Amino acid sequence: MLVAAPHQAPRKASRRRDRAGGEFGFLNKLLPTLTQGSGVIVGPGQDCALLRFGSQRLLVTVDALVEGIHFRSDWMSPYQLGRRSFLVNASDIAAMGGRPRWCVVSAGVPRGYPTRDLESIHAGIDAAAAECGAAIVGGNLAACPHLTLSVTLIAAAARRVVTRAGASPGDRIFVTGCVGDAALGVRNLKRGRRSGEVIERYREPAPRLAAGRALVESGVVSAMIDVSDGLIQDLGHICEASGVGAVVEAERLPLSGAYRRQSKSFDTALTGGEDYELLCAVPQRRMTLLPKLRRRLRCEMTLIGTVTKRKGLRVLGRDGIAIDLGAKGYDHFAKVGSR
Amino acid sequence: MLVAAPHQAPRKASRRRDRAGGEFGFLNKLLPTLTQGSGVIVGPGQDCALLRFGSQRLLVTVDALVEGIHFRSDWMSPYQLGRRSFLVNASDIAAMGGRPRWCVVSAGVPRGYPTRDLESIHAGIDAAAAECGAAIVGGNLAACPHLTLSVTLIAAAARRVVTRAGASPGDRIFVTGCVGDAALGVRNLKRGRRSGEVIERYREPAPRLAAGRALVESGVVSAMIDVSDGLIQDLGHICEASGVGAVVEAERLPLSGAYRRQSKSFDTALTGGEDYELLCAVPQRRMTLLPKLRRRLRCEMTLIGTVTKRKGLRVLGRDGIAIDLGAKGYDHFAKVGSR
Numbered sequence: 010m011l012v013a014a015p016h017q018a019p020r021k022a023s024r025r026r027d028r029a030g031g032e033f034g035f036l037n038k039l040l041p042t043l044t045q046g047s048g049v050i051v052g053p054g055q056d057c058a059l060l061r062f063g064s065q066r067l068l069v070t071v072d073a074l075v076e077g078i079h080f081r082s083d084w085m086s087p088y089q090l091g092r093r094s095f096l097v098n099a100s101d102i103a104a105m106g107g108r109p110r111w112c113v114v115s116a117g118v119p120r121g122y123p124t125r126d127l128e129s130i131h132a133g134i135d136a137a138a139a140e141c142g143a144a145i146v147g148g149n150l151a152a153c154p155h156l157t158l159s160v161t162l163i164a165a166a167a168r169r170v171v172t173r174a175g176a177s178p179g180d181r182i183f184v185t186g187c188v189g190d191a192a193l194g195v196r197n198l199k200r201g202r203r204s205g206e207v208i209e210r211y212r213e214p215a216p217r218l219a220a221g222r223a224l225v226e227s228g229v230v231s232a233m234i235d236v237s238d239g240l241i242q243d244l245g246h247i248c249e250a251s252g253v254g255a256v257v258e259a260e261r262l263p264l265s266g267a268y269r270r271q272s273k274s275f276d277t278a279l280t281g282g283e284d285y286e287l288l289c290a291v292p293q294r295r296m297t298l299l300p301k302l303r304r305r306l307r308c309e310m311t312l313i314g315t316v317t318k319r320k321g322l323r324v325l326g327r328d329g330i331a332i333d334l335g336a337k338g339y340d341h342f343a344k345v346g347s348r
Numbered sequence: 349m350l351v352a353a354p355h356q357a358p359r360k361a362s363r364r365r366d367r368a369g370g371e372f373g374f375l376n377k378l379l380p381t382l383t384q385g386s387g388v389i390v391g392p393g394q395d396c397a398l399l400r401f402g403s404q405r406l407l408v409t410v411d412a413l414v415e416g417i418h419f420r421s422d423w424m425s426p427y428q429l430g431r432r433s434f435l436v437n438a439s440d441i442a443a444m445g446g447r448p449r450w451c452v453v454s455a456g457v458p459r460g461y462p463t464r465d466l467e468s469i470h471a472g473i474d475a476a477a478a479e480c481g482a483a484i485v486g487g488n489l490a491a492c493p494h495l496t497l498s499v500t501l502i503a504a505a506a507r508r509v510v511t512r513a514g515a516s517p518g519d520r521i522f523v524t525g526c527v528g529d530a531a532l533g534v535r536n537l538k539r540g541r542r543s544g545e546v547i548e549r550y551r552e553p554a555p556r557l558a559a560g561r562a563l564v565e566s567g568v569v570s571a572m573i574d575v576s577d578g579l580i581q582d583l584g585h586i587c588e589a590s591g592v593g594a595v596v597e598a599e600r601l602p603l604s605g606a607y608r609r610q611s612k613s614f615d616t617a618l619t620g621g622e623d624y625e626l627l628c629a630v631p632q633r634r635m636t637l638l639p640k641l642r643r644r645l646r647c648e649m650t651l652i653g654t655v656t657k658r659k660g661l662r663v664l665g666r667d668g669i670a671i672d673l674g675a676k677g678y679d680h681f682a683k684v685g686s687r
Contacts, residue, residue: 039467044483060449069502071453132381161410
């Protein structure tokens with residue numbers, strides 16, 4: 010019934026695991042050793058850092074896209090790649106209800122990379138940033154054997170603080186939009202297709218900034234994360250940070266028409282990753298506030314499960330029968346080379 | 349007499365130059381196209397961005413170290429590499445007189461990289477940050493074929509604003525500490541040596557944070573930059589941003605005893621890079637303020653030249669005879685593969 014306790018690697022992944030021991034294993038070991046900085050309200054290990062700066066509070070997050078690991082150059086145009094490198098960061102800001110303000114771009118570019126393409130990347134970052142209310146304020150350009158884009162995004166924080174921790178037994182679990190499309194898109198790209206609805210969903214994440222702000226500012230959610238590594242893995246992060254477990258009812262998962270046409274399984278929606286939707290816990294007493302928020306969310310929000318006192322994640326399929334998942338989601342190190 | 353106008357590539361480098369057209373050529377083309385963000389006092393193209401956030405002002409900078417481009421793994425320990433990745437950023441903050449507060453680390457790590465070494469890198473970043481009054485508040489860990497460390501540093505800004513622009517004809521040019529040691533260190537490392545004074549200078553940059561703050565807060569300097577790409581190239585950045593030229597008297601260059609023992613030429617000190625000293629312009633009427641600052645600087649500061657109305661850089665050697673420099677400094681793209 011239970012697949013794997015959160016952060017306990019499934020067998021298949023652990024065989025692939027390299028000496029660095031997996032991203033999350035490493036981080037769990039590293040975080041307690043770091044120096045505690047002044048003005049740090051929320052430090053490493055969350056979607057963003059929350060920092061007190063004078064009378065203001067800011068959010069900071071960083072994410073990287075590496076050619077051959079996170080994308081292939083023939084999967085999208087340089088402009089789309091630029092947009093994507095910004096938008097995946099904006100999704101982390103959305104998960105803490107912030108307003109993007111400024112970003113800096115660290116680009117590692119192979120020798121001989123066309124200037125025009127590099128300009129397109131920056132035009133993509135610039136356009137996506139502007140659409141989210143932010144701007145590029147600096148950067149670094151270095152030679153690098155593989156195209157690498159690392160974007161650091163600074164945002165104005167909401168007045169309330171919502172992190173991955175805070176979910177309690179009985180809280181209902183919701184997810185915005187649809188899940189699984191982007192991972193199906195990656196699968197199609199690997200099979201040589203270059204267009205289609207799910208491929209577009211992969212190419213252009215839609216960070217849920219309006220929904221994130223509404224959910225945080227209204228005080229409705231007790232915990233939130235963005236779904237980047239796969240719904241189950243990211244739900245595992247919430248559970249671990251909150252010291253709880255969860256049950257997900259797979260039949261409730263919001264799946265697009267394209268997903269239903271291309272897949273008869275829930276697996277990709279549960280573990281595929283790259284969705285950049287918001288996954289949150291809502292205490293039952295606050296459920297009545299949700300209808301009033303609907304207009305501010307600017308997207309659908311679907312009830313998919315419940316937080317439990319019992320630790321570990323259970324996924325119930327049709328007729329309430331547990332689904333055994335081979336992998337929980339995307340660990341950058343567990344899957345190196347296979348993706 | 350004149351070597352090359354600032355940002356006009358010397359012939360040797362331009363032959364090596366790839367299609368991306370060199371870091372600085374690309375940036376000059378890119379910057380005017382970017383969206384102007386709100387709250388941006390100083391935007392892209394300077395050592396740091398200066399941002400207005402409520403009643404506060406912050407500085408942001410990012411820099412990356414890529415294995416095989418900026419360092420080789422056998423040149424320093426993972427701990428030293430971690431320290432270095434923070435300290436080169438702190439040097440950018442020093443150039444604008446800021447106080448480092450927080451950093452985020454984007455690490456790209458090859459499959460099979462030892463966990464212990466990754467921990468040492470983070471311990472090095474953490475220690476260097478703590479020594480500079482800052483802390484790691486977040487990060488991203490991704491698989492990457494080449495070890496890559498990209499650190500974004502956020503700092504509290506000084507009350508005054510000093511950038512690369514602002515130098516006027518007649519201003520005197522000063523540099524802190526000694527120049528050329530780090531580049532000699534790299535040369536020695538390439539020749540297989542693994543210890544010695546100049547190698548240590550390369551391994552452990554000493555960002556001039558106290559000097560930067562004192563020089564900015566006192567209002568003594570009209571323009572400042574940190575010397576990362578080579579004294580001549582970075583002086584070129586000041587000249588270009590300020591619309592002026594400069595004359596440097598090579599005999600005045602502050603050279604260490606180790607440098608004098610290992611090199612009879614000024615070339616490495618002029619163009620070698622990696623010094624992380626501060627290079628600044630001081631209007632003559634403010635020269636009298638310098639002796640009072642001496643204790644606050646915590647390092648030597650040496651007069652090496654004068655800002656001129658005539659554009660371009662001239663370097664005068666012994667007896668005032670011009671030195672012809674084959675290259676002006678370090679352009680990440682001009683030298684890819686050769687470094």
